[in-house]
Amino acid sequence: MDHRFAHGTVVLAAIHVHFNPVGTEVTDVAMSNIQCWANRFATRIMEPVDKQEPVVRRWRTAIFAGVAALTGVLGGDTVNAQRPVVPGTGTELVGVADDFEDESWNYIPNNPKSTEDIDENQRAPMGKSTNGRWYEGIKRGHPDVVQRVPTPAGGLPGSEGALLMRSKFTGIPGNASGTMHQDDFIANVQYRLKRRIDVAEVPSVTTRVFLPPVAEWEQRSGPHFGFRLALETTAMIEKEIGLFKLKRKELGNEIYWPGMFVEFESKADSRQRTDDYAYLRIRGNQRGADFRGPQITTTGWWTLGMSVTPDGMVHYYASPGIDELTEEDYITSQFPYGYEAERMRTFFYNICSADDGRRWSTSFIVDDPKVYLVRPRGKQMARRSTSERR
Known part of the structure; x- marks a missing residue:
């Protein structure tokens, strides 16, 4: 059938x-x-x-x-109807993301970075941006290079600054593993708002990403870049109980990280492959598995976005260029891991490399990430309507 x-x-x-x-x-x-x-x-x-x-x-x-x-x-409330919501719909929350236009923008790494996911070492104090809008993730640490740079050609009109990220040691600092690892660069949304965002507010995030010419990519097959959300739900989670740390499952707050990865299949890694190939890999489906999204047929600027509707579903969008996303840029709608999202904490980027101590990761540049709410609740930071976006 x-x-x-x-x-x-x-x-x-x-x-x-x-x-x-x-x-x-x-x-x-x-x-x-x-x-x-x-x-x-x-x-x-x-x-x-x-x-x-x-x-x-x-x-x-x-x-x-x-x-x-x-x-x-029929003209009803499309948000209540749980239709996919195009990222960028509603009101922009000003002050929780960044445009990188301040020439004094700087990041203080406070190295060595954290690698809790590998050796349970948090290596405080954590890195942070001087404007208070970005911080190092405790779990995986920040990219080795976090630098404000001139906006590449073809970027958003009026944009003079953007953010470059790349890494060589994505695992333990100075100790190459030869195994692919990733770094996190996290937007300070939750703490600047002083609360998490309820999915009833219909949050979404958009970002522009500059993909360099293929000749400048790390010649490695696998994920190179990620754009992800940090979501929360109520689920059965494993906890350690008592003196002997016995494990048992009970209802608790579960954090998970759906998103999109730029996946590269390098011809250098295969005798059968005659061309380089790239696509967006989506994380994830009901079982938590990744799956292929659209092919990336051109480098340069791309616009990526994700939204979350009140039913807890995540909706994924992407388009080459810098134009605002539309319904035509829709990719898929999913309940990643079978979870129904209840709250959004923040969004973040991943930079991946071979962690072999020799090769640098592909250099990705991002610009103007923004957070939007269709139905803002409670006390908010400054807001800007969709019509006022540049």
Whole structure:
């Protein structure tokens, strides 16, 4: 069976099941729009065959999509309908991200960096930016080079500064392992807001990323760069109890990190491969597995974004260039690890390398990351509407 056809059929069936009992009238035009949207959604959530989720779960997703589609077409609240929300929708939170325009921008590394994930060594004090908007992750430490640089050609209009990141020792400082590791560079969103962001506020994050010419990439197959969220949910987690540290599972606060990676397949690593190849790898599906996203067919500037809707679902978008994201840039919607997000802490970048003590990682440059809320709650920092974005 063609599962795309099955998804489209279930989507439309869900519409009638949901609305017919209350006698909702659906016009031909609305149904045409619904059919188009439903088919598009059903096609785009398809993953490679070896990564597909159980059919029952995928049909359930299609049913939810059908109800969401009709609610949106009939003019209802699209956020309540749990439709994917384009990152950058709503109100920008000013002061929790960065534009790197301050010529005095600087990062104080406080080396050696932390490698808690490898040897449980936090190596305090942690690195931080002088403007208080970025800090070193305790788990993996920061990139070896964090430097404000002139914005590469083709960047956002008016942008004079951007941020370059790269590493040689992504593992224990000065102690090459020969195994790929990664560094984190974390935005100080949670602490500047003095709270976490509830998913009912419909948060999203966008960023511009400059991909250098392929000849300048680290000649290594695997992940090179990551753009990720730090989310929280309530789940069964393993805890150590008592003097003997017996392990048992109980409900608790679980932190997880969905996102997108720039994955590179280098022709230098394979006799069969005649060309270099790059694509976005998505983390992750219901089982927590990564899967292939769109191919990267051009270097230069890209715009990446992720949003989280009140149902706890994460939505992924990407597009070459610097234009704001639109519905056409949609990649997929997922409940990574089977979790339904409840809160967003922050976002961060990953820089990956071979950690062989010889090769530097690919140098990535980012600019103007921004955090948005569709429904801001409580006391906020300064805000700027979408229409005021540059």
